[in-house]
Structure formats: structure tokens, C-alpha cells
Amino acid sequence: MDPSRRSVLGAGLFSAAAVVPGWPDVHDRLQRVQEDPHTRIGLPEVSAVISMTEHMSDLDDKFGGRMARPMAAAFLVNTIVPALRATAGEEVKNALRSAAADHLYLTGYMAMDEREDGLAQRYYTKALELAGSAGDHLTYCTTLRGMSVQAVDLGHGPLALRLADAAAAASPQAGPRMLAFLTGQQAHAAAQTGDRAGALQRLKAAETAMDKAESRAKAFGSYDPSAMNYHIGQVRYELGDIAGSIESMELADRLREPAYRRTRVRYNAMIAERKLAVGRLEEACVDWNGVLDDYPLVQSGRCDDRVRIMLSSLRPHLGNAHAREAYERGRALLRTA
Incomplete structure (x- = not known):
């Protein structure tokens, strides 16, 4: 099987007019696939899918x-x-659909990271269908939130807010960590639309939920104080507080686990961009050089974008030796990538 970007769902362009699907629209409405009577699966096969998805997420x-x-x-x-086509009992089928939905969500996130944004939307939509069919609210809400992250990253604030609100509305009895996970994204999207009061209100709710989550035993999931401070930094930036956003993003970096290399590249590049915006050129160059230490180890379209932004930002400052050094280094590495 050729796993190229066009062989599974097809590419296509990101649609800012995408319909926000509600839980009733996807629950129990997955089109029935033709069952293969010669193949039967059980919970061990479901466990294998879950394990492979976790491994690929780490990669x-x-x-x-x-x-x-x-x-x-x-x-x-x-x-x-x-x-999915194999014969199985209903419990196994639902467990597999849930695991498959999570895998599709992850694959959509990877496609977004490649900057194949239309393809990512298609993966996300299929993930929603499978999650709904399995009755899996967690993956359904997580996928909607992922679609909001994609939209806000592309500058489609109103769509990002609708998706974030839909994710929060569909999450029944969310625990504090999940509530922070969803509300933090709502705050970021609201800030991008210019809704200062709504963004700050949601940010306060996210911080309160995060405090409750951290006071308990650690729960599974990647939303942690580092991610919370990232959202604080993004809200501050969207509302015009660049210095405050730098402070929050630097705290997020100090709290981040070392394994998240791609995140470190992207977010530290943002810190450098913002330091340059407030006149801290040489500090920005130090940060950009740190970014360039990690950049060759990451294959990411979004990281490529940040290096391109670095080059365009430094071009007017090539009379400065630090800027020129970072510029030449970045240009060579981007060309290699």
C-alpha cells in the first residue's frame, strides 16, 4: 500500500466554511461497512491499535x-x-471504532503539521464519525478541539471559536483537566476574534480548572501547566500584550517535557519573533540559534514556516553580526530541509 498523502483520503484545501458537526449528527450514524466473515477480531487487536497509535504519537x-x-x-x-470490516461482538466493534477514531485524529494532526490542511480536515471528519459511532465523547471533543487548533493556527478566528465552543458543549461532565484543555482553546480562539472579555473570562476558567487538576493525582493526557501557560501567552499576544506573552511562553518552555521537540522548535521560534518585535534583537538571535539546534531533527511543515519567518524577520537586520550569523545558518538549514 502506498501511504502517500493522496492515497488514503485525498488532499484538498482547508475550508474556512466547514460545517461544525454536532454530536447528534455523528452518533450512531457511521455508514455500515461490508463485514468480512472470514476474519474475526477481539480485544487484543484493539489493544494493538491503541499501542501503535501511542508509539506513533511519540514519534x-x-x-x-x-x-x-x-x-x-x-x-x-x-x-x-x-x-473495522472484521467480524466481532458489539463491545469489540465499539472499542475498535474508538481506537480507530483516535488514530485518525492523530493522523490528521500529523497532516496539519505537514501543512496538508485540507487532508487534515478529512482525517478529522472521519475521526468524528467513528467517535460518534462508538459513543466516544472524549475523542469526539478532542478532535473538534484539534480542528479549532488548526483553524486558529491558520488565522480563522471565528471558525476556531465555533469549533472550540462545540467541543466544550459536547463534553459531558468534564473533569478539571479536560475542562482546562477545552476552555484554554476557547480562550485563544476568542482572543483571536478580538473578544477581550470573553477570552479573559475563559482563560480564568481554564486556570481555575488547571489548578484543581494539578492538586489531584496526575491524569493521563498532555494538557499540563506548560500547555496552560502556552495558552496564556497566546491570549496575551492576541490582545496586544507582547511582553506578557513572552513571559508566559518562556515559562511554558521551562515546564515542557524534553520529548516534545517539535513543540519546542515552534514555540521558541515564536518567542524569538516576539522579542524582535519589542526590540530585543540579540536575545531573539540567541533563541533562534537554539531553535536551529533542534530544527534539523524535526520534519515539520509548521517548523519550516517558522524558519521562513525567522529569515524574513532578520533580513532588515543583517548589519548586526548576531542577526547575520543566525540568518545564514537558518538559510542553509532551510535549503537542506
């Missing part, structure tokens, strides 16, 4: 979507799709 965090997604796409087509 994505360290090395970027462009490296990991072909493997995820091949596993989807060669293993998950045949399993």
Missing part, C-alpha cells in the same frame, strides 16, 4: 508529522480498515 512529538504520518497512514489502511 510525531520528537520528529514531526512529515516523518511519522506515512507510517500512520499505512497502518490505517493495512491494519485498521481491515479490522
Whole structure:
């Protein structure tokens, strides 16, 4: 099976007019696939899908979507799709649909990281269908939130807010960590639309929920104080507080686990961009050089974008030796990538 970007769902362009699907629209409405009577699966096969998805998520965090997604796409087509067609009891089928939805969500995130944004939307939509069919609110809400992250990253604030609100509305009895996970994204999207009061209100709710989550035993999931401070930094930036956003983003970096290399590249590049914006050129160059230490190890379209922004930002400052050094280094590495 050729796992190229056009072989699974097709590419296409990101649609800012995408319809926000509600839970009733996807719950129990997955089109029935033709069952293969010669193949039967059980919970061990479901566990294998979950384990592979977790492993590919680790690879994505360290090395970027462009490296990991072909493997995820091949596993989807060669293993998950045949399993979805296999004979199984209803409990196993629902567990598999849930695991498959999570894998599709991850694969969509990888496609977004490649800057294949239309393809990412298609993966996300299929993830919603499978999550709804399995009755899996968690993956459904997480996927809607992922779609909001994609939209806000592309500058589609109103769509990002609608998606974030839909994710929060569909989450029944969310615990404090999940509430912070959803509300932090609502705050970021609201800030991008210029809704200062709404953004700050949601940010306060996210911080309160995060405090409650951290006072308990650690729960599974990646939303942690580092992610919370990232959202604080993004809200501050969208509302015009660049210095405050730098402070929050630097705290997020200090709290971040070392394994998240791709995140470190992207977010530290943002810190450098913002330091340059407030006149801290040489500090920005130090940060950009740190970014360039990690950049060759990550295969990510979004990281490529940040290096391109670095080059365009430094071009007017090439009379400064620090800026010129970072510029020449970045240009050589981007050309290699």
C-alpha cells in the first residue's frame, strides 16, 4: 500500500466554511461497512491499535508529522480498515471504532503539521464519525478541539471559536483537566476574534480548572501547566500584550517535557519573533540559534514556516553580526530541509 498523502483520503484545501458537526449528527450514524466473515477480531487487536497509535504519537512529538504520518497512514489502511470490516461482538466493534477514531485524529494532526490542511480536515471528519459511532465523547471533543487548533493556527478566528465552543458543549461532565484543555482553546480562539472579555473570562476558567487538576493525582493526557501557560501567552499576544506573552511562553518552555521537540522548535521560534518585535534583537538571535539546534531533527511543515519567518524577520537586520550569523545558518538549514 502506498501511504502517500493522496492515497488514503485525498488532499484538498482547508475550508474556512466547514460545517461544525454536532454530536447528534455523528452518533450512531457511521455508514455500515461490508463485514468480512472470514476474519474475526477481539480485544487484543484493539489493544494493538491503541499501542501503535501511542508509539506513533511519540514519534510525531520528537520528529514531526512529515516523518511519522506515512507510517500512520499505512497502518490505517493495512491494519485498521481491515479490522473495522472484521467480524466481532458489539463491545469489540465499539472499542475498535474508538481506537480507530483516535488514530485518525492523530493522523490528521500529523497532516496539519505537514501543512496538508485540507487532508487534515478529512482525517478529522472521519475521526468524528467513528467517535460518534462508538459513543466516544472524549475523542469526539478532542478532535473538534484539534480542528479549532488548526483553524486558529491558520488565522480563522471565528471558525476556531465555533469549533472550540462545540467541543466544550459536547463534553459531558468534564473533569478539571479536560475542562482546562477545552476552555484554554476557547480562550485563544476568542482572543483571536478580538473578544477581550470573553477570552479573559475563559482563560480564568481554564486556570481555575488547571489548578484543581494539578492538586489531584496526575491524569493521563498532555494538557499540563506548560500547555496552560502556552495558552496564556497566546491570549496575551492576541490582545496586544507582547511582553506578557513572552513571559508566559518562556515559562511554558521551562515546564515542557524534553520529548516534545517539535513543540519546542515552534514555540521558541515564536518567542524569538516576539522579542524582535519589542526590540530585543540579540536575545531573539540567541533563541533562534537554539531553535536551529533542534530544527534539523524535526520534519515539520509548521517548523519550516517558522524558519521562513525567522529569515524574513532578520533580513532588515543583517548589519548586526548576531542577526547575520543566525540568518545564514537558518538559510542553509532551510535549503537542506
